[in-house]
Amino acid sequence: MIDDSRAKRNVAVLVAAQAILGAQMPMIFLVGGLAGKSLASNVCLATLPISMIVLGSMLSATPISAIMQRYGRRAGFFVGATGGAMGGAVAAYGLMLASFPVFLIGSFMTGIYMSAQGFYRFAAADTASDDFRPRAISYVMAGGLVSAIIGPQLATATSLSYVVPFVGTYLAVMLLNIIGSMLFLLIDIPKPPVPSVDAPKGRSRLELITTPRIAVAVICGMVSYALMNLVMTSTPLAVLGCGFEQKDAGFIVTAHVLAMFAPSFFTGHLINRFGVERIMGAGILILGAAGMVALSGVELENFYIALMLLGLGWNFGFIGATSMLAGAHAPHERGRMQGLNDLLVFGGVTVASLASGGLMNCSGGSAVEGWAAVNYAMVPFLILAGGALVWLALRERRETV
DSSP states (O other), rough: OOOHHHHHHHHHHHHHHHGGGOOOHHHHHHHHHHHHHHHOGGGGGGTTTHHHHHHHHHHHHHHHHHHHHHOOOOHHHHHHHHHHHHHHHHHHHHHHHHHHHHHHHHHHHHHHHHHHHTTHHHHHHHHHOOOTTHHHHHHHHHHHHHHHHHHHHHHHHHTSSSSSSSSSHHHHHHHHHHHGGGGGGGOOOOOOOOTTTOOOOOOOOHHHSHHHHHHHHHHHHHHHHHHHHHHHHHHHHHHHHHHHHHHHHHHHHHHHHHHHHHHHHHHHHHHHHOOOHHHHHHHHHHHHHHHHHHHTTOSSHHHHHHHHHHHHHHHHHHHHHHHHHHHHHHHGGHHHHHHHHHHHHHHHHHHHHHHHHHHHHHHSSSSHHHHHHHHHTTTTHHHHHHHHHHHHHHHHHHHHH
C-alpha cells in the first residue's frame, strides 16, 4: 500500500497557506479597480492595477519555478510572500501620495506573491501518489474557502480604516504575508536532486508545449483563468455602476470565491470517476452559462448567480487542466514545464485584465453596456477551449483504434 502521509502533511500546510495568504487576492481584486479609478486620470485605466498584478505574476513565473527547481519549494514560497508584503507596503504608500505610478509598482510586486501561490497546486502533487494527486490538488485549492470569507470581509473592514481610502487594506495585505509565510517552515518537500551529467535532459519547451495533452491542458487553463479574471475584475465596477453599494460588491465577490473553492472537496473525486477531460469540458460549459446569466439582467440575483457559476466553471476547468498537466510531463521536466505553463496562463490573464477595464468603462455609454461587452468577449475563447478538448478526444480515440 502506498504511504501518502508526507503528501497529506504537505497538503495540510498548503491548505493553511491558501487560506491565510490567499485572502489577499480577493481583498485586492475587490478594491484594486476602485482604488485605480480614484487615482487614474482616465477611467479606462481603472483596472490597470489588477493588470499589473497579473503581469508581475506572469513575469515572475519562470524565475520562481527555476528557484524552486534549484532550491526547493520553500525558498520559492518565501520569495513570493516577500514580494506580496513589499507590494502591499508600496501600494499603500502610493495611495498616501495619490500617485498612480507608485500604486502600479506596488501592484506589480504583489504579482510575485500571486505567481508563487500558483505553485501551491503543483507542490501538493510533488509527494503524492498517482491516485492521491488529483485529490491533493483539489484539497489545496479548497483552502481558498477560508480566504473567500476572510478576504472580502477584511477588505470591507479596512478600506475606510485610514484617512486615505484603501490604505488600510494594503497594510493588512502586508501583515498577511509576514504572518502567513511562517507556515512554509513546516513544509516537507525534498529539494529536487542535482542532475548528474548523464541524467535525462527532458523535452525542450517547444517539444513540451506541442505535446497534445500538454497543449490542451495549457489552453484550457489559460481560458478558464483568463475568463474568470476578465469578468471578476469588472464586477465591483459593474455592481457600483448599476446603482448598488460597495458592501453588495463585497458579498458578491465572497460568493464568487466560495464557488471557486468549495467544489474542490470533490473535484478530485469527480476527475478520478469521470475522467479529467469530462470535468474540464463541464467547466467550459459552466463558464458559458455564467455569461448567459450575466447578459440576462443586472439585478443583484443576476450578479450573484453569474459570479457563482463563474467560480464553479473556473474550478472544474483550472483544476482539471492542472491535473492533466501534472500527469503529462516527467519529474525532471517539472521546473521547465510548470514555469512555462504559468507564464502562458498569466499572460492570458494579463491580457484579460487589461481588456476588462477598457470593455467595462469604455464600451458604450453606461455600466450596463460595458458589463454586456465584458461577457460577450468570453464567447470566442470558450469556443477555443471547447474545440481543443474535442480535438484531443477525437485524436486519442483514433490512436486507440
